[in-house]
Amino acid sequence: MTDTFTLDTDIALIGCGRLGSALVEGWLATPGFKADRLKIIEQYETSATDQAKAAGATINPSPEQMKGVGILVLAIKPAVWREALQPFADVIPEDAVVASVMAGVRLDDIRKAVGGRPVARLMPTTAVAQRQGVAGLYSPDQKARDVATALFEGMADVVPLEAEDLLDPATGVAGSAPAFVYAFIQALARAGEAEGLKPDAAVRLARGALRSAAAGVSGGQSLEDAIERIASKGGTTRAGLDALEVDGGAARAATAAVSAAVAKARDLSR
Known part of the structure; x- marks a missing residue:
């Protein structure tokens, strides 16, 4: 873990339910995090979206506002992830990294849906909200691993995993x-x-x-x-x-x- 947030890019979060809200709270609590570079796509108002908006984040940005996003975080319910992602898949830059915290959605399926952009999967605990979390991380792409680690290491102990299938036992040992x-x-x-x-x-x-x-x-x-x-x-x-x-x-x-x-x-x- 690190004491400060070091990434210098716009971040978009799709989904601000229980886990998405925990991510927002953790980021806002991390020294160096710039809330005005956070964009949240969420159908309903939550305490986390209200807190983020008050700190300077953009809620439900337009497609135009998504064009500078360097990291797209997917915290959507697995049953509706394709529909939620579709409006933004072709808008974000070609070199953007996608980080998924969705359970049960395979990395290759996400990569295909985002046009081959680098993807990392993480299984964090909700204690990221208190910057006391832990997160299993898998990606075959070095850039995605580096970016995802930097995105989470201010609020979680990021544990790299050698294979995607190991995210399931990581969820059992840590997430659940x-x-x-x-x-x-x-x-x-x-x-x-x-x-x-x-x-x-x-x-x-x-x-x-x-x-x-x-x-x-x-x-x-x-x-x-x-x-x-x-x-x-x-x-x-x-x-x-x-x-x-x-x-x-x-x-x-x-x-x-x-x-x-x-x-x-x-x-x-x-």
Whole structure:
């Protein structure tokens, strides 16, 4: 990740739903990002489009205003991406890069739809809004990889992938995983209630544990070291970990969740 936004080009974003809004919020929060160089195509007003407009972005630009776009970001629902893209596919410059954050839409299909322009696919987490995201990235084109990395690295740890099919497991491990982690934290809070904590106290303690866990690996420490730093032999944490590992419980649950997410992603791409 970097501390500042370094790209010097106009950016157009098609789609400002949940993920598109997170991208907008992350860009606006990144030092050096110039909102007046952002153009958003979105049918409905959202808090993100209002925030971007107030900062100087153009909402629903004319085709003429799209002629200087250097990066086109696709954050559209996969079911309607062709129709949403069509009015702009021939308007953007020939050397523009297309970055897709759509799940299940193959890179070759996008490249054909944009006349062979370089394309990168990314699967970011919505924590890009807080500049704390992570994004899997695949592209066979070096320019597309470089531009997409620069576009996201101010708000996400960009992880290059060797093959497009690896975006599906990347989605399961990172894109979908925050919800898996939240579900586990919710289960921890309920377990605390079962042991006598009041609901509000249980939730606050469980959320605090999540923040503590994130802080514990913020410096790049290995997960094994982070666990061992807390789980002293014969202590309460080790007892809890041993219970999690009975019959492969934690690993089995994680494998099932990731496998289901990957299977769904691959089903969507058919």
